[in-house]
Amino acid sequence: MKFAFGMFAGVLLCAAPLFCQTDPVVKEGQLDWFRLTESRTDVAKQLGLPKMVAAFGADFESWQYQLGEVEEEGFSHQLVFRKSTGELISIARNYATERTVDEWFPAGETVAYFYPASEKPEYSVRVRKLSGDRLLLAMGISKPGQVTGQVFMIRASELQAFYPWLAIQLTAVKR
Amino acid sequence: MFLRSIQRTLVATLAFTASLYAQASPNVRILLPERTRLLEGQLVDLVLEVRNARNVTNLSVTAGSVDITSKFSAPAAATLDCNTAPAVVVRANLQSFAAGTVDLKVTMQADGATVTDSRSILVRPFAITPNRNIILFIGDALGTAYRDAARLVSRSIVDDKGKSSFRDGFFDDLLEMDKMPVSGMSMTYGTDSIVPDSANTGTAWATGNKSFLNAVNVFGDGTDCAWRFTGLQNAATQPTILDNPRVENLWQYMKRRFGYRTGIVTTAAVTDATPAVEGAYTGFRQTRLEIARQYRENPMLNGRPAFDVILGGGADPFVASGRPDGRNLIGEFQNLGYRYVTNATALKTVTFARGLIGLFKGSANPAPASNGIATADVNMDVAYDKLGFQRPASEPLPNFGAYTDQPMLDLMTQKAIDVLSGAHTLFVSPQPFILMVEAASIDKQSHPNQAAGQVWDTIELDKAVGVARSWAAKRPTKDTLIVVTGDHDQSMSIIGVSNTPDADYFDRTKTQKISLTTPVGDQGFTVYGDSFANARAALPFINASTDASNNTGVAGTPGVFKPTSVVADPAASTYSTYFGSPAYKMDAKSGYPLNSGAGTRRLAVGYRTGDHTGSSVPVTAEGPGALLFTGYMDQTDIFFKMATAISTDTTDIDKMVDTLVNSAGRFPTSVGK
Numbered sequence: 083m084k085f086a087f088g089m090f091a092g093v094l095l096c097a098a099p100l101f102c103q104t105d106p107v108v109k110e111g112q113l114d115w116f117r118l119t120e121s122r123t124d125v126a127k128q129l130g131l132p133k134m135v136a137a138f139g140a141d142f143e144s145w146q147y148q149l150g151e152v153e154e155e156g157f158s159h160q161l162v163f164r165k166s167t168g169e170l171i172s173i174a175r176n177y178a179t180e181r182t183v184d185e186w187f188p189a190g191e192t193v194a195y196f197y198p199a200s201e202k203p204e205y206s207v208r209v210r211k212l213s214g215d216r217l218l219l220a221m222g223i224s225k226p227g228q229v230t231g232q233v234f235m236i237r238a239s240e241l242q243a244f245y246p247w248l249a250i251q252l253t254a255v256k257r
Numbered sequence: 258m259f260l261r262s263i264q265r266t267l268v269a270t271l272a273f274t275a276s277l278y279a280q281a282s283p284n285v286r287i288l289l290p291e292r293t294r295l296l297e298g299q300l301v302d303l304v305l306e307v308r309n310a311r312n313v314t315n316l317s318v319t320a321g322s323v324d325i326t327s328k329f330s331a332p333a334a335a336t337l338d339c340n341t342a343p344a345v346v347v348r349a350n351l352q353s354f355a356a357g358t359v360d361l362k363v364t365m366q367a368d369g370a371t372v373t374d375s376r377s378i379l380v381r382p383f384a385i386t387p388n389r390n391i392i393l394f395i396g397d398a399l400g401t402a403y404r405d406a407a408r409l410v411s412r413s414i415v416d417d418k419g420k421s422s423f424r425d426g427f428f429d430d431l432l433e434m435d436k437m438p439v440s441g442m443s444m445t446y447g448t449d450s451i452v453p454d455s456a457n458t459g460t461a462w463a464t465g466n467k468s469f470l471n472a473v474n475v476f477g478d479g480t481d482c483a484w485r486f487t488g489l490q491n492a493a494t495q496p497t498i499l500d501n502p503r504v505e506n507l508w509q510y511m512k513r514r515f516g517y518r519t520g521i522v523t524t525a526a527v528t529d530a531t532p533a534v535e536g537a538y539t540g541f542r543q544t545r546l547e548i549a550r551q552y553r554e555n556p557m558l559n560g561r562p563a564f565d566v567i568l569g570g571g572a573d574p575f576v577a578s579g580r581p582d583g584r585n586l587i588g589e590f591q592n593l594g595y596r597y598v599t600n601a602t603a604l605k606t607v608t609f610a611r612g613l614i615g616l617f618k619g620s621a622n623p624a625p626a627s628n629g630i631a632t633a634d635v636n637m638d639v640a641y642d643k644l645g646f647q648r649p650a651s652e653p654l655p656n657f658g659a660y661t662d663q664p665m666l667d668l669m670t671q672k673a674i675d676v677l678s679g680a681h682t683l684f685v686s687p688q689p690f691i692l693m694v695e696a697a698s699i700d701k702q703s704h705p706n707q708a709a710g711q712v713w714d715t716i717e718l719d720k721a722v723g724v725a726r727s728w729a730a731k732r733p734t735k736d737t738l739i740v741v742t743g744d745h746d747q748s749m750s751i752i753g754v755s756n757t758p759d760a761d762y763f764d765r766t767k768t769q770k771i772s773l774t775t776p777v778g779d780q781g782f783t784v785y786g787d788s789f790a791n792a793r794a795a796l797p798f799i800n801a802s803t804d805a806s807n808n809t810g811v812a813g814t815p816g817v818f819k820p821t822s823v824v825a826d827p828a829a830s831t832y833s834t835y836f837g838s839p840a841y842k843m844d845a846k847s848g849y850p851l852n853s854g855a856g857t858r859r860l861a862v863g864y865r866t867g868d869h870t871g872s873s874v875p876v877t878a879e880g881p882g883a884l885l886f887t888g889y890m891d892q893t894d895i896f897f898k899m900a901t902a903i904s905t906d907t908t909d910i911d912k913m914v915d916t917l918v919n920s921a922g923r924f925p926t927s928v929g930k
Contacts, residue, residue: 136449139482140338146486154634154704155454160488174488197494204581205493221491234488243339244483247494 103128104149104159105175106186106218106233113186118170118216118237122163125170129159141165151178162244172236172244180229183220186210194224195251207248215239219248281342283310283367285374288478288502290448293376294465294893296900297356297383299510300557302502303328305374306337306479307345310367316347317364320354328352337479344479351503351557356382381897382904385515389881389903390678390737391507391691392725393462394434395531396718397455398700399743400874402750402862407715408432409751409860411850412929413839423838431929433723434741437879438918443892444873445745448477451871455700456542458744458892459534463506465896473530473548474538475501481540492544493581499547503538507896508564509557511691511903518565518677518690522669524637524714525697526571527552527616531744535693536563545634546581549574553586562593565612566676566692568604568669570637572619579623590614601664604672613676615669618660637663639698639710640717644847650765650785651793652707670694670721674728689736689903694721703747706864708791709852711749716849729880735911738882738902742895743874748866752792753834755861759853761786789832792863832861884910 106115120128125145132145134157147159153176160174192210196203206224209217212235221232241249288304295301303325307313313332318325328349337344345367359378364371396403412430413423422429445461447453449469460468460475469477469485480497484490492498511517521532528537528545537551555563573579575586591597595612598604604615618637641648642655643663657663664672673694674680679687696718702710722741729737761767764786771782840858841850852859876895878886882902890898901907917924 136486138486140340140342142339142482142486144486154701157488160486162487172487176488205491232488243336243341244487245489245494246336 108185113212113218116170116173116235117214118173118235119214120170122168125161132161133157137165142171152176153178169237171240172234175233177231177233180231182227182229183233184226186218186233187220187226189226195248196224197247209248209252211238217241217252281309283370283372284308285363285365285367285372287361287363287374287376288476289361289376289378290466290476291376292379294379294381294897295354295504296381296465296510296897298353298514299380299465300351300353300503300505300513302504303349303352303361304478304502305329305347305363305365306335307332307347307365307367307372308337308479309342310345310370310372311343313345313347313365313367315364315366317362318349319362320359321357325349325352335480336483339482346479351505354378354380356380381900383900384904386903386905388689388734388736390689390729391899391903392674392729392737392739393691393693393899394718394722394725394739394741395459395693395695396699396715396741396743397525397531397695397697398703398745398747398869399696399715399718399741400746400749400870400872403699403703403711403715403743403747404432404434404875405751406712406749406860406862407719408435409839410712410841411716411719413841413860414843414850415840415856416843421838421840428929431927432719433726434719434877435927436930437722437726437739437741437877437883438914439878439883439886441876441878441886442873442889443742443876443895444889445892446871452869453745453871454542454869455530455744456534459531460504461892462742462744462895462899463508463534464504465893465900466504467893471530471542472501472540473533473542474506475503475540478502484541490541490543492539492541492547498540498544499538501540503556505557506535507899508535508691508693509555512563513558516688518688520564520566520673520677520690520692521569521695522566522666522673522692523569523695523697524639524666524717525569525695525701526573526618526634526636527567527569528571528574529569529634529636529697531695531697532567532569532693545571545574546579549580549586550584553589562590562595562612565690566614566673568613568615568617568664568673570616570618571635572599572616573623573635575616576619576623579620587614587616600660600662601668602662604664604668607672608675609679610676613672615664615672617663618658621658636697636701639702639714640665640849641710641713641852644713644844644849646709646713646849646852647763649709649762649787649791649852650767651787651791652709666694666696666717666721667724670724671728674725694718694725696721700745700747700869703749703864704867706749706791706793706867708749708860708862712860712862713849713852720848726879735881738878738880738899740876740878740886740895740899742876746870746872746874748794748864748868748870749862750865751860752863753832753861754837754839755790755832755859756837757786757789757831757859759857762790762859763787763853790859790861792861794864794867881911882907884914 106113133148134146136144143163143165145161146157149158152158162171187208187210192208195207197205208220215237217236217238219234220230223230285305285307329347332345332347335344335346359380361376364373412428415421445453445458447457448467454470456471456473457468464474478501484495508519512519521535523532528548530542533548537548552563554560577583577585595614596610598615618635677690696714698714699711725739767786769784839860842854844851876886885898
């Protein structure tokens, strides 16, 4: 079930376009979203205060938001910071209604990866490498035109710890 | 000089930090909570996490005086806490203990260093009392205000002569759940938060142990960090979602050890969190494909099905097109002798079945969701819509799709009891059963603040409770414990009554806008005429006037919303905190109160957050062992109290309850009870 939980914050933020960066946008051909260099304060300015903050793992902190339409008891945005340094490591953008994301994944810059392998894949991800050690992932899809419920951005250098199978495949491709 | 000093300090600090990290000592942890409680023979995974070590040797694990080292498999390298420090995991799956206090002690050599850990587990005895049944009713979010709302709506009935069944503050007749003789309160805190969800609260009453948000019958572990808070929650590529230590629930325990028949009935998708805790084990409640698979081949039952009866919504994870593995789980159940029904008409024809699976709602074209973990979350439609009542202006219109013949919860409950108890058969000694019945949309309607949907679902639950009470009362022996509780509370509270006329309450065209200017932009909200009966969390229910008397003396605080449009009778659409009682007419055909018609005076409710709360929830009980449920308790106690009711001679405490209930005036009785 979907509902506009957090409508208050969503309306509040999206009413001010300058501050509304809940989703990636394409400006003059360039993807504009998080740089993963943002501090906690920068994120709070951009998305407002999170609904939930949770410490986890050895040194991580998660900020969870419910902005706009979200799944029941789900989150629209999930950000991970390294607790000790405040570095922003990743951001998941979850969509209650699945959507196409082709505009953020131009064909020439996007490669599909398959788990466990391209033969009989159980899962697929479209990956775009961005500047600044960033990877943009469209989860669960392999081709343009397909719809997804999640877009994920992560520092490439942190991928091994959080999503090892993809890190291994990316490394193999590099070689 | 000063700068050089700072530099030196910085270098020294960094070097110290690096050396700490490099030289972190090996340690071992038993992944059981400090207050682990089990039943004799209840299965649990014993998992040891060894940090800062690559090699583990000389493992020794004792449970009291018993050496259980041989139960553990070979150590396996692991990544824990999402860091690069070496780590090892050692497992002994599905272990159990004899009754008593079990001191679990672990010793090993980790990279040459001796490391140890210990836990004390309280294991309660369990010796079956023959042929006792349990029916557990879970109102999802059934806090005290929710029970009160159902009572105030369904028991404030005005008859043709104008006489109300709620007069002078007394009800002629209380709810079915109110009439149960024993009451208590249950605290619902999880291991990681005071405001829980349906998964970890379900884990508490289903297994007797607490866990973390979204966990289904498992404890936390060191591999959770990769998925739990990142959003990377797909089981296909994150198998560690399914590696958490499992603890057996009462449904599998009773079936595995004593041949109990087991069932779940819900108005949600049957793979939703509350039904899942009776039949599955996973770190994340949304792994519905896996939950459905475990219903068919349960890990505690050597691959046998978890249930004899499954009734609810959410067909998608059971059909081949809804699963990446292409398995047709419904067909597999049918091959095992289960009868499959998809609508109320077919359900009514069921009398006896070896097993029964009824899935009354699904997607038109089920397809595996792109997140790899779940197909659509297709819950059954709410009672209010099934009854064909008109929704208030701000609530969504019904959307039955192809599923227009869905059963009410009382019919589902009756059929589940019939099949589980072996009614309509010549069985001389049918097996006893344990059944969970959930009214799921009390919570699901409360999240988006849909009062009509929510209140009528609570009334629907109460009618199902009535079915069970009536069935149990007719039994030749008093052999069925009935428990009614909520898994957690929600934010609705009763704020008064509203006399909004139907013309305003149902009119979807008559709207007003509320605008607020904030430092970062303007907000706009649409308010419908039903706002007097349903104050939303996100909508400021403000006093738009400067007349402080509208807000009992304080201007600008939440209170009366004063419409700007001209109405024929200015006093018509108002809301009263301090004066008046609800008044509803009864729909003779359905037996439910109508929410429309001349003279209707509606209950007014408000939602502060539209989310769960950390408040305790009421518990009521009837039948053998009911007195165990008196007083304030932890939610995990419900598990042990249910187990005790079917494993202990409760004659003495049952007599006390009988004496209180049937005292012929010696002890006072509540009006309407």
